[in-house]
Amino acid sequence: MYNIIQKKKIWLSISGVLVAISLILFFTWGLKPGIDFTGGSLLEVSYPNEVPTLDEVQGILAGVDVHSLVIQPAGDSGFILRFQEIEEDVHQQVMEKLNSLIPTTEQEMNPADLGLSIEGDAKITATVALGEVEELRFEAIGSSIGSELRNKTGWAIGIVLLAIIIYVAWAFRRVSKPVASWKYGVIAIIALLHDVILTVGVFVVLGKFLGVEVNTTFVAALLTVLGYSVNDTIVVFDRVRENLPKSDLDFEGTVNTSVNQTITRSINTALTTILALLAIVFFGGESIKYFALSLVCGIFFGTYSSIFIASPLLVWWEKLKK
Numbered sequence: 001m002y003n004i005i006q007k008k009k010i011w012l013s014i015s016g017v018l019v020a021i022s023l024i025l026f027f028t029w030g031l032k033p034g035i036d037f038t039g040g041s042l043l044e045v046s047y048p049n050e051v052p053t054l055d056e057v058q059g060i061l062a063g064v065d066v067h068s069l070v071i072q073p074a075g076d077s078g079f080i081l082r083f084q085e086i087e088e089d090v091h092q093q094v095m096e097k098l099n100s101l102i103p104t105t106e107q108e109m110n111p112a113d114l115g116l117s118i119e120g121d122a123k124i125t126a127t128v129a130l131g132e133v134e135e136l137r138f139e140a141i142g143s144s145i146g147s148e149l150r151n152k153t154g155w156a157i158g159i160v161l162l163a164i165i166i167y168v169a170w171a172f173r174r175v176s177k178p179v180a181s182w183k184y185g186v187i188a189i190i191a192l193l194h195d196v197i198l199t200v201g202v203f204v205v206l207g208k209f210l211g212v213e214v215n216t217t218f219v220a221a222l223l224t225v226l227g228y229s230v231n232d233t234i235v236v237f238d239r240v241r242e243n244l245p246k247s248d249l250d251f252e253g254t255v256n257t258s259v260n261q262t263i264t265r266s267i268n269t270a271l272t273t274i275l276a277l278l279a280i281v282f283f284g285g286e287s288i289k290y291f292a293l294s295l296v297c298g299i300f301f302g303t304y305s306s307i308f309i310a311s312p313l314l315v316w317w318e319k320l321k322k
Contacts, residue, residue, distance in 0.1 A: 001256070001257070001260050002256075002259075002260055002263070003256065004256055004259050004260070004263075004307065004308065004311070004312075005252055005255050005256040005259065005311060005312055005315050006252070006256065008312030008315065008316060011308035011309065011312055012309065012312060012313070012316075014308075015194055015304075015305070015308070015309055018198055018201070019194060019197050019198065021201065022197050022198055022200060022201025022202075022204070023197065023201075025201055025204045025205065025208075026197075026200060026201065026204050029204050029205075029207070029208045030204065030207075031200065031203060031204055031207055031214045032207035032208075032211065032212065032213045032214065033213065033214060033215070034068060034070065034082070034213035034214060034215035035068055035070070035082050035083065035084060035141060035215070036082075036141070036149055036215040036216045037147075037149055037150050037214075037215065038068075038084070039084075039085060039140070039141050040068065040082060040083055040084045040085050040140070040141050041082070041083055041084070041085050041086055041091075041138070041139070041140050041141070042080065042081070042082050042137070042138070042139050042140075042141060043080070043081040043082075043083075043091075043094065043135070043137070043138050044074055044078060044079070044080045044081075044135075044136040044137045044138075045078055045079055045081070045095075045098055045133050045134065045135055045136060046074075046075075046077050046078035046133070046134045046136055047077050047078065047101075047102065047131075047133060047134075048077075048102070048131030048132065048133075048134070049102075049103070049131055050102075050103055051076070051077050051078075052101040054071055054073065054079075056101055057071055057079060057081075057098070057101065058071060060097045060098070060100060060101055061081075061094065061097055061098075063097075064090065064093050064094055064097055065086075065090055065093075066083040066084070066086060066090065066094065067083060067084040068082075068083055068084045068213060069081065069082070069083045070082040070083070070213070070215070078136065081094070085140060091138065095133065095135065098133045099132060099133050102131055102132065102133065149216065153216075153219050156219070156223065157196075157219075157222070157223070157226075160223060160226055161189055161192065161226075164185065164188060164189060164192070164226070164230050165182070165185035165186065165188070165189055166185070167185070168181075168184050168185035168188050168230070168234065168237075169181050169182040169184070169185040171234070172184045172185075172237065172241060178251050178318050178321075179251075179314060179317060179318050179321075183314070183317055184237050184314070187233075187310050187313045187314055187317070188230050188233045188234065188237070188310060190309070190310075190313060191229060191230075191233050191302075191305040191306060191309050191310040191313075192226050192229050192230060192233075192305075194301065194305045194309055195225055195226075195229045195298055195301040195302045195305055196222055196225065196226070196298070198297070198301045199222065199225060199294055199297045199298045199301060200222075202294075202297050203218065203290075203294065206290075212290055217288075217290075217291045218290070218291070218294055220291070221291050221294035221295050221298065222294070222298065224295060224298070225294070225295065225298025225299065225302060228298065228299055228302055229298070229299075229301075229302030229305065229306065232266055232269075232270075232302055232303055232306040233302075233305070233306040233310045235262055235265070235266065235306070236258060236259060236262050236266070236306050236307065236310065236311055237310070237314075239258040239259075239261055239262050240254065240255055240258040240311075240314070242258075243257060243258050243261075251315060251318050252315045252318075252319075255311050255314060255315050256311075258311070259307055259311050263307055266303050266306060266307060267303065269303075270299050270300065270302075270303035273299055274296050274299055274300060277292045277293075277295050277296045277299070278292075278296060280292035281293050281296065
């Protein structure tokens with residue numbers, strides 16, 4: 001049996017340092033917001049025949065004056081492009097570049113069709129594109145909408161955290177000794193904040209050095225991490241609740257036994273999920289890669305916190321009361 005709870009000072013110190021670093025980086029550098037939060041333009045196009053790859057679209061637009069470009073596949077034949085607000089002339093440049101990716105063919109044409117006046121039956125060989133890119137929509141996302149999204153994001157996370165406290169307190173309502181039921185909910189929230197802060201810290205660094213932007217998909221990933229993390233924490237707490245009435249050990253020993261009984265299950269579940277997400281990170285599309293990466297970070301930190309943060313805090317709070 002591992003003495004996890006007995007070494008709680010080590011685990012809490014490690015997490016405290018990491019959380020402090022993440023907060024310092026966040027307030028110093030900050031996250032790099034995408035156009036969902038800052039406002040910008042959205043362009044959806046469809047290709048008539050052969051669809052270029054995501055890398056080809058990214059490469060052809062490298063020389064155009066568009067910033068914060070995000071390209072997302074749309075169906076089997078199109079793309080959705082998001083970027084900061086642009087002028088109409090830049091919009092036309094983007095369309096010209098996208099049209100240049102359409103395959104061409106050599107065709108014999110009459111001079112008259114090309115506006116030329118040549119006597120006789122002469123034919124001219126011309127390069128003709130096999131179709132034209134169809135612009136399905138082009139719309140702007142105002143900065144006021146971006147501000148509204150930021151506010152709604154804050155409200156969504158706050159409501160989720162409050163709901164988790166209420167649910168955990170209700171679920172553990174019959175467990176009042178030696179720790180009150182509502183404290184289980186508060187500690188679960190502390191573990192959640194630990195996971196979210198460290199995940200945000202990772203993306204602060206990625207934004208600073210790799211230009212990775214956060215948008216609504218990142219918020220969706222954080223909310224997913226909240227659910228996953230609290231589930232893992234409740235599994236450990238539930239085992240504590242089961243062991244308390246029948247354990248001959250003190251509270252610290254009971255919690256340590258409960259953690260050891262669930263640690264294998266927690267690690268195996270997290271590992272299988274992370275392996276699947278890593279496949280998406282390395283082999284998935286550009287639009288979903290960082291969504292999967294944020295889940296990888298959140299699930300890793302969530303598994304760590306349920307074992308090395310939540311349970312030690314439960315024992316620490318009980319000793320603090322004494």
